[in-house]
Amino acid sequence: MKNLLVAQSGGPTAAINATLAGVFQGAVCSDRVDNIYGAVNGIQGVMEERFVDLRKLLGNTQDQELLSQTPAAALGSCRLKLKDPAKDPSDFEKIISIFRKHEIHYFIYIGGNDSMDTVDKLSAYVSAQGIDDIRVMGAPKTIDNDLMGTDHCPGFGSAAKYIATTFSELERDCHVYNVKAVTIVEVMGRNAGWLTAASSLARLNGGEGPALIYLCEVPFDPEKFLQDVQEQLKIWDSVLVAVSEGVHDAQGRYLSEQTQSGATDNFGHSYIAGAAGVLEQLVRDRIGCKVRSIELNLMQRSAAHIASATDIRESQMLGRKACQCALDGKSGRMAAIRRISDEPYRIELTDVPVSESANAEKTVPAEWITPDGHDVTPEMTAYLKPLIQGESPVTYKNGIPCHIRLY
Secondary structure, eight states, X not given: OOEEEEEEOSSOOSSHHHHHHHHHHHHHTOTTOOOEEEETTHHHHHHTTOEEEHHXXXXXXXXXXXXXXXXXOTTOOOOOOOOOTTTOTHHHHHHHHHHHHTTEEEEEEEESHHHHHHHHHHHHHHHHTTOOSOEEEEEEOOTTOOOTXXXXXXXXXXXXXXXXXXXXXXXXXXXXXXXXXXXXXXXXXXXXXXXXXXXXXXXXXXXXXXXXXXXXXXXXXXXXXXXXXXXXXXXXXXXXXXXXXXXXXXXXXXXXXXXXXXXXXXXXXXXXXXXXXXXXXXXXXXXXXXXXXXXXXXXXXXXXXXXXXXXXHHHHHHHHHHHHHHHTTOOSXXXXXXXXXXXXXXXXXXXXXXXXXXXOOOOOOGGGBOTTSSSBOHHHHHXXXXXXXXXXXXXXXXXXXXXXXXX
């Protein structure tokens, strides 16, 4: 028997389950796969042998469609960092023994930078041990859009659509009063400002959108920020600001560190939310006008009701691509997208060495940020616009969207 195992890891998105559906569809249509298992809670679930039978859980097309519209990771997630195999191979020895026990010959891991690091290390260990019948493939996922090796990442388009829509609606709300006011909206993005840049799409249908956009690629100067806001207040009664949660000064110190404890996750990443709150207090103290801060937080990645049809479709395609690569004998690679043109929008699916994406970050090109440092260029708009196109059908019951549970 040759069984396939798939797992999800890292931060959830509105499209990660569409990729899972694509992996399943690729496997179920192949005569080279017997059982199709899902690991609950990523690589941690693999090591604890917490598997579910996806053939039983996704036995009909309706269930697969429902899976594609379900937000978050239907198999659960984790942020477990495996031991360095050069120093202690015990984690990898255990994983291989579990694969042997369950006759798993294909492993697909859906995730972002840290997850691709796991794929890279596991596939390298398999190769170094001379194991030629286990294939390890990565399928990209992250709303941050910071994975190297692919034009864009599944989950980003839907998050960008949510952000663009939210800023469009906020801009209308903020302009109903003729009093001086500043609204500061914090958008996810530690070291890459792609999501914050998506706020500019609120201007596509004639709206003003945010007056100021601050990405984490540009060192943040609080005094310059205050000057920018004061200049905008001379023009408008209401000023809408988009700011990346990861904005930092020239020394690399996150603005939000003024309110954070310094705690980190298992991969050493600092918890950095809170930049908008810092700026709210700064405006209140130094300018004195009405001011509020909004942290979009988890809504950016869980708003499946407004998912991009393009994003969902491409996520499914990448899942099938990752599965097909594994079935064709490829290992240590990641399914990826190569853009052919912006308009008309055309792409092709490919695969790249997963080492290109492991622990690497793709940031916004400097030439796509305006020289004044508080807006983006038309080239950014041309890149972003195709990714938010189309509305995926959503099944409702009792007035709210339906979701599927796999465990």
